[in-house]
Amino acid sequence: MYISDFETRTRTPRQRAWQIAATVCDPEIPVLTIEDLGILRDVQVAEGDRITVTITPTYSGCPAMDAIRDDVKAAFAKEGYADVTVDLVLAPAWTTDWMTEAGKAKLREYGIAPPTGKSDAARHAGPIRLQMAVKCPQCSSLHTKELTRFGSTSCKALYVCQDCKEPFDYFKVL
Ligand SMILES: [Zn+2]
Known part of the structure; x- marks a missing residue:
């Protein structure tokens, strides 16, 4: 992976991975990222740059989730991460409070x-x-x-x- 600036170097792998995941936008409301919506719950980096992203759908059966899953994988692929798992966690249920x-x-x-x-x-x-x-x-x-x-x-x-x-x-x- 390419390390281009000081900020990137000082971030932990997990912070860096969180920032990549946080660039993904909601397909229905493209001005909001999945971080803005509060549906991005967790990002873990395991050995060998294996990424696990945890997302809670806005409501069950939301058709946007498949698009979000693909977009998360694409965002990481662009940064050179090939091994990305997107886990959906349904409980506790997402609320607009998030x-x-x-x-x-x-x-x-x-x-x-x-x-x-x-x-x-x-x-x-x-x-x-x-x-x-x-x-x-x-x-x-x-x-x-x-x-x-x-x-x-x-x-x-x-x-x-x-x-x-x-x-x-x-x-x-x-
Ligand atoms: Zn008015």
């Missing part, structure tokens, strides 16, 4: 309202689910309305802003 703040900011810039509030998994108390207002990513108005529960993908709902009249996708709290 999305990073950087990821939420990128979603907003992309015109998708990031999930508001916490998932059911994070709320220990009570059966009452607090519905929080969804903020318009264009004008930040809280005066928004759900048009359809299922938008362009099942992760998203279609909303419309009642102030700027712009429709937008909302990444639902899962």
